[in-house]
Amino acid sequence: MYTVGNQIMENVVLHNRISKKEARDLTIDLLAKVGIPKPDRLIDEYPFRLSGGMRQRAMIAMALVCNPNMLIADEPTTALDVTTQANILDLMVNLQEQYNMAMLFITHDLGVVAEIADDVAVMYLGKIVETSDANTVFNAPKHPYTQALLRSIPKISIRREELDPIQGMVPNPYRRPGGCPFHPRCVQSLPECKTITPTNTRLGDHHTVQCLLYENLESQKAAEYIS
């Protein structure tokens, strides 16, 4: 059994040449930075004594030990209640400014994405199907999967009679469909989608999409341009 402090200090001592005393002070500093009350006492607590939100804060402190340039956060708020989630998201945005670091925020919650992300990459079955800045992805999505995903979520601010779900389910990755992996569930699929795997198509400075609908468009345009 390790205390919260032990687990954080382990990283500090491993990566920096400092004494145990200094490591402990640094850890207390970090815990204070992530908003843990009474860090000098909590450093000697065991994780099971902390609430979910506090544990997530301790995890964030652990990740910040070596002043990272990039922080990969894998579903950091998914297990938390909305009120705690709001606090953790604000904390992460603050720390990002303080540490001037990049953040890769992995989540399935589109609300959280809209809240925190500058740029968004949408993945489906191992492929990034669309990337752009957050505004474009949410307000002018191009890939049929992104569009369907946004239609399928219930929104708190709009009352709709019926949700518009994506048909079928995510295929088993061992039996990946041929061509575009999304074609069996896609409402706009073309006959070619079954065989041709789409490649990245640029739609703007920042906007790429993997879909035949746009590849054709581009090649048509190109053809027009040449002729």
Place this chain on the structure above:
Amino acid sequence: MTSQVTLSQAPLQMKADDTLLEVNNLKKYFPITQGIFSQVKGYTKAADDVSFFIRQGETVGLVGESGCGKTTVGRCIVRAYMPTAGEMLYRLADGSVVDLGKLQGKDIRPFRKDLRLIFQDPYSSLNPRMTVFENISEVLKVNKLATPAEMRERVEALLERVGLRSEYKQRYPHAFSGGERQRISIARALVTKPRLVVCDEAVSALDVSIRAQILNLLEELQADFNLTYLFISHDLSVIRHICNRIVVMYVGKVVEVANGLELYTNPCHPYTEALMSAVPIPNPQARKAGTRIHLEGEIPDPSNPPSGCYFHPRCRYAQDICSSEAPPLRNLGEDHFAACHFAEKLDLNGVRMVA
């Protein structure tokens, strides 16, 4: 048998005629024991004086943070738990009223088919050693509600209705995905032709794209079978979508009850306001950085709650009275109830609606 139960007691009355279930001052305390003799040294007040009602045919949402007692209330209603105190008045199809909280032993049996529960986790709620058919039909077999031929017919019809092929009934649960398993759980809940279904986080474990399919299915089934739902969830956007009325709980107590739109646009309890402001909106233009209400501190321990109003240590509008006197749940008119001393005086912000 049911008429015997009602006749042996003084006739029970509900406040309104269209109410299916009326929960009054429901309490469920779990003892905290210590030592080899299991001495009781305190109680976790999982549900503490909970009152609300459910009308026939509507969907009532029960929301709150984890540990606030939503699941305990749901389980008391289906009598998986024996409540410590309080009444749960249930109106039978013939119009007579029974207190579910007082029933003992075999008297509960006839109600097991009327009140059904859909569990959160489709992976652990189905018995992996039973086929789909056995999983769904077990309740009919145990309660002797149908002959084998009827059972087969009912299970097949239901499987088709929830969107699965009836041939699948001989397979085992491991052969199905999460969404399909949740469809099986729904079929299992509906096989007894229930009147009230308690959905305990029924879509929380599902992927976003599957969640919409199941929500739509639940709505269709409600219309087809004339069901009443108690929908327990921590996800406010799901609750907003599916529920007519919403009950908000905080540390074992009901803090606010109102119609869906009313609660979201015009909350009257500071906790509801904080909850609404914490929900992330899937639109980057509605980004709320800095404008969100931060709830300081932690959710109190239900075995050692604060004095007065349980929310006062985290409430930004708290005054002296809040720490000494517990506010009762008051009727503010038009089906809106709130448990706050200043419910009428506060001007709280809800969710801004987009047409």
